[in-house]
Amino acid sequence: KKRMVSAITPSGTMTLGNYLGAVKHFIDFQDEYEMFIFVANLHAITIPQEKEKLRKNMKEIATLYFACGLDPHKSTIFVQSDVMAHAQLGWILNTQSTIGELSRMSQFKDKSKKAETTGKGYIPAGLFTYPTLMAADILLYDANFVPVGVDQKQHVELTRDLAERINNKYSDVFTIPEPLITENKIKIMDLQDPTKKMSKSSDNPKAIILMLDTPEMIKSKIKAALTDSEGIIKYDIVNKPGVSNLLTIYSICKNITIKEAVKNFENKNYGDLKNETAEAIIEIVSPIQEKFKKLYNSSDVEDWLNNGANKANLIANKKLNKVQNALGLNFNR
Ligand code: AQP
Numbered sequence: 397k398k399r400m401v402s403a404i405t406p407s408g409t410m411t412l413g414n415y416l417g418a419v420k421h422f423i424d425f426q427d428e429y430e431m432f433i434f435v436a437n438l439h440a441i442t443i444p445q446e447k448e449k450l451r452k453n454m455k456e457i458a459t460l461y462f463a464c465g466l467d468p469h470k471s472t473i474f475v476q477s478d479v480m481a482h483a484q485l486g487w488i489l490n491t492q493s494t495i496g497e498l499s500r501m502s503q504f505k506d507k508s509k510k511a512e513t514t515g516k517g518y519i520p521a522g523l524f525t526y527p528t529l530m531a532a533d534i535l536l537y538d539a540n541f542v543p544v545g546v547d548q549k550q551h552v553e554l555t556r557d558l559a560e561r562i563n564n565k566y567s568d569v570f571t572i573p574e575p576l577i578t579e580n581k582i583k584i585m586d587l588q589d590p591t592k593k594m595s596k597s598s599d600n601p602k603a604i605i606l607m608l609d610t611p612e613m614i615k616s617k618i619k620a621a622l623t624d625s626e627g628i629i630k631y632d633i634v635n636k637p638g639v640s641n642l643l644t645i646y647s648i649c650k651n652i653t654i655k656e657a658v659k660n661f662e663n664k665n666y667g668d669l670k671n672e673t674a675e676a677i678i679e680i681v682s683p684i685q686e687k688f689k690k691l692y693n694s695s696d697v698e699d700w701l702n703n704g705a706n707k708a709n710l711i712a713n714k715k716l717n718k719v720q721n722a723l724g725l726n727f728n729r
Pocket of ligand 1: 403404405406407408411413414415416417418436543544545582583584585593594595596597598
């Protein structure tokens with residue numbers, strides 16, 4: 397089986413965007429690929445996090461993984477910081493990359509600008525070296541594929557460059573991964589500003605749907621979603637981003653095409669679009685929330701995560717050791 401690595405960063409709790417754009421696909425991939433899915437807490441701390449909130453976000457995301465249908469017997473699911481090799485290989489990769497190439501990462505440019513303007517005026521160094529940690533996440537497991545959105549493609553390309561650089565300079569230690577931009581890799585947009593993506597770290601709670609939102613919250617957020625004054629329901633991302641976003645959400649939740657979704661709303665108004673979209677979301681999240689409630693305070697989640705970390709540690713430490721040998725870091729070899 398080919399291997400795939402992916403993660404959700406606990407910089408907030410899981411959004412509908414994370415689920416529809418990522419976790420739902422992980423579930424589908426489980427039988428075809430050997431999946432390594434983790435809670436990326438070391439990535440989360442590249443921007444300041446409150447301790448208690450971080451813990452809660454980690455626990456919610458991990459529990460949601462299982463509640464959404466990730467199977468601990470099929471996939472390796474763990475918390476990033478439980479596998480120390482991520483940070484260790486991340487360090488080694490820092491020494492093999494250049495300030496120039498890391499400065500070119502557009503996510504760093506965006507996030508550092510945001511950190512500077514909305515934060516306390518400083519840019520954490522971790523934000524800059526985020527891509528080398530991500531490269532370590534991928535290379536430790538000999539991942540063949542990394543399912544990413546367009547915004548992360550550059551990081552996978554850097555990962556390939558670093559792997560090739562080390563393979564050429566020292567010895568063949570790394571598998572070269574490929575970005576897998578799945579055809580149905582959709583982007584769910586912010587409900588209040590539908591030209592930007594729905595992000596869990598958004599400071600406007602009305603702009604995002606969380607997987608743990610109550611039906612009332614979902615209804616009120618969708619009702620308040622920004623649309624336009626044209627009153628015509630059609631799919632046009634450029635001129636009608638708000639309406640198009642609702643159509644996207646509706647179609648994925650209902651498992652139909654956009655065309656079929658548009659047809660469903662023929663002769664209907666924005667009120668209908670919003671009501672039916674909210675109902676479609678509630679239908680998707682309700683069973684997940686039921687399972688979440690059962691799992692949240694059971695010891696199962698911790699057991700599964702421990703098993704996942706044990707399995708991941710075996711593979712990751714073996715790879716790290718190989719890299720250390722290749723670079724001459726081990727004393728006797
Ligand atoms: N709005 C979205 N639509 C579709 N897919 C999305 N993903 C995130 N937002 C959307 C996908 O979710 C996975 C997890 O990504 P992440 O948590 O590591 O980081 P992110 O992409 O930066 O997610 P957020 O929610 O936007 O977090 P913050 O606010 O911290 O930046 C990825 O596969 C991503 O494509």
